Amino acid sequence: xxxxxxxxxxxxxxxxxxxxxxxxxxxxxxxxxxxxxxxxxxxxxxxxxxxxxxxxxxxxxxxxxxxxxxxxxxxxxxxxxxxxxxxxxxxxxxxxxxxxxxxxxxxxxxxxxxxxxxxxxxxxxxxxxxxxxxxxxxxxxxxxxxxxxxxxxxxxxxxxxxxxxxxxxxxxxxxxxxxxxxxxxxxxxxxxxxxxxxxxxxxxxxxxxxxxxxxxxxxxxxxxxxxxxxxxxxxxxxxxxxxxxxxxxxxxxxxxxxxxxxxxxxxxxxxxxxxxxxxxxxxxxxxxxxxxxxxxxxxxxxxxx
Numbered sequence: 483x484x485x486x487x488x489x490x491x492x493x494x495x496x497x498x499x500x501x502x503x504x505x506x507x508x509x510x511x512x513x514x515x516x517x518x519x520x521x522x523x524x525x526x527x528x529x530x531x532x533x534x535x536x537x538x539x540x541x542x543x544x545x546x547x548x549x550x551x552x553x554x555x556x557x558x559x560x561x562x563x564x565x566x567x568x569x570x571x572x573x574x575x576x577x578x579x580x581x582x583x584x585x586x587x588x589x590x591x592x593x594x595x596x597x598x599x600x601x602x603x604x605x606x607x608x609x610x611x612x613x614x615x616x617x618x619x620x621x622x623x624x625x626x627x628x629x630x631x632x633x634x635x636x637x638x639x640x641x642x643x644x645x646x647x648x649x650x651x652x653x654x655x656x657x658x659x660x661x662x663x664x665x666x667x668x669x670x671x672x673x674x675x676x677x678x679x680x681x682x683x684x685x686x687x688x689x690x691x692x693x694x695x696x697x698x699x700x701x702x703x704x705x706x707x708x709x710x711x712x713x714x715x716x717x718x719x720x721x722x723x724x725x726x727x728x729x730x731x732x733x734x735x736x737x738x739x740x741x742x743x744x745x746x747x748x749x750x751x752x753x754x755x756x757x758x759x760x761x762x763x764x765x766x767x768x769x770x771x772x773x774x775x776x777x778x779x780x781x782x783x784x785x786x787x
Contacts, residue, residue: 489773493766500762504755505547511749516563537563550755559756564748569756572741580737583656583729584722590661591668592715598665599672619666628659628732645734656733664718671714716772720765
């Protein structure tokens, strides 16, 4: 089996596993969106049972599970149990704010991660401070950092708004908080990779030839050491698009993260399943993109072997 086929099979497995876990995990909880919605309106058990039967919620789980994948194969993610809206339309309406948040966070994460990781690896005077920031990014909960940022920059200093989804000003705090946390993983990978590269034979050879340290760093260390970081950046990009639940909730932003959280709390099965499948496909797509980019930059790696 070629490397490309293996990666495609792995991507398909990732999407299947995410959809399967979402499907069965939701049904471990008592009740569903129809029961909650109609019971609050005072509907009788007969009306509730009739509505569930018309939506197919009383069918065996395996039949509902098969319908999930059959609809997905047709390009449909189902319809919300709450208002009957197509899940694809719900995703389309909320995708813009999430893409803006995730894209900005990726830029911050890459810039900060590369800087901190490089400084930490090269034993400069600022290296201890860089390692401290990396450890903070990796160990501090996102919710705590976001709360602290809101208190400092919005409440105490009044520099930035603490919530909202419109305008650049409302985007700065959530982008910075989310990007800082994602930068930790990138920085740690950069530091490890650069340290290994600095200890390689070809670096000692370059120094033995009398090349200036700045030239050794730019031409050899960074070029070879940053190549493995591509995969980490791609993984972080996939995580960011799907991992905005806490950030969007904390900063009261509309987006897929908030939609996923609200749909889960309301037990809107099709919405949760559809959003999960969409995010899993995005994550798998970023993985494939990282592999292709890695193979393009490094001739020793080939997608098809």
